[in-house]
Amino acid sequence: MSTYSLAIHGGAGTILRSEMTEEQEASHRRALQQALAAGEQALAAGGSALTAVETAVKSLEDCEYFNAGRGSVFTHDGRNEMDASIMCGATLNAGAVAMVEGVKNPISLSRMVMERSDHVFLCGPGAQEFARDLEVPILEPDYFFSDFRYQQLEEARAKNRVQLDHSDKFGTVGAVALDLRGNLAAATSTGGLTNKRYGRVGDSSVIGAGTYANNATCAVSCTGYGEYFLRGVVAYDVSCLMEYQGLSLAEAADRVINHKQAAMGGDGGLIAVGHKGEIALPFNSEGMYRGWVRKGEKAVVAIYRS
Structure with a gap:
């Protein structure tokens, strides 16, 4: 019987119930529910x-x-x-962008790289030129500006450090899915680190590190400290453990996040969907914004560890 599964994340880090107001928690849950509903609607319609x-x-x-x-x-x-x-598990085709500015939805630009170019990864001025050639709307900086984010920057500048935004209860986003045809896909998007310099790029745009999908195994999207996820080739590692060692999705995801990454000092988590529709959402931080749904089941969103 055909089925579908979908999981999403909005970042992992120091997310404590004691530090969130009821209003903040409710607003984040609504945002997760809306994203989950939008993705499920596409799957239920045969997308x-x-x-x-x-x-x-x-x-x-x-x-x-x-x-x-x-x-x-x-x-x-x-x-x-x-x-x-973004990556397609059926074909192993993928598209990625890094260091793009003014693009409302970088994930859609990534899909354009995959489907409308001969390349996988475009960055910086080249990615901007590609977006202009495809007439992707470029928004003014005001669209992306918030006092809260700028205050984060000022604090990080004062301390002369870069910082994971996850520590401030927000973060990288991603989704993984199995559709009714049995195909898998994964997608990840981020604004990176507050106060980052020198053209730093983390794992979110790197196929195999932050994003991976293969119909033979699973689809994975990661969130956390990108440098560690790059070193661990985390998303691909989950797939490899399933393919070459015969581990289940749950076993592979747990080993990568709670053992291999934890041993390296890597803070964060991942979401994954297996080729049979199984779902895993391990994280080694205090919390992870997440949601999941399967065909015929009620959607669930969660924030804290418990």
Whole structure:
């Protein structure tokens, strides 16, 4: 019997119940529910896993609460540089962009790289030129500006450090899905680190590190400290453990996040959907904004560890 599964995340980090007001918690849950509903609607209508993950991530990019799209954090010089990637499990085709500015939905630009170019990964001025050639609307900086984000930048500048936005209860977004045809897809989008410099790029736009999908195994989207996820090739590692060691999705995801990444000092988590529709959402931080749904089941959103 055909089925579908979908999971989303809005970042992992120090997310404590004691530090959130009821209003803040309710608003974040609504945003997760809206993104989950949008992605599920695509799947229920017979849409592809690719369309479902793009749709869900676009919803999260359009929400100012998360560090992606509209809610992206500021670089050291006060700009919003965004990274994103998407991958098709049926074909192993992928598209990614890094250091793009003014693009409302970097995840959609990533899909354009995959489907409308001969390349996988475009960055900086080249990615901007590609967006202009495809007549992707470029928004003014005001769309991405918020006093809260700028205050984060000022604090990070004063302390002369870069910081994970997840520590401030917001973060990278992503989605993974299995569609009714049995195809998998994964997508991830981020604004990176507050006060980042020197063209720093994390794992979110790197295929195999922050995003991976393969119909033979699983689809994975990661969130956390990108440098560690890059070193661990985390998303691909989950797939490899399933393919070469025969681990279940739950076993592979747990080993990567709670053992291998934890041993390295990597803080964060991932969401994954297996080729049979199973779902795993491990994280080694205090919390992770997340949601999941399967065909015929009620959608669930969660924030804290318990």
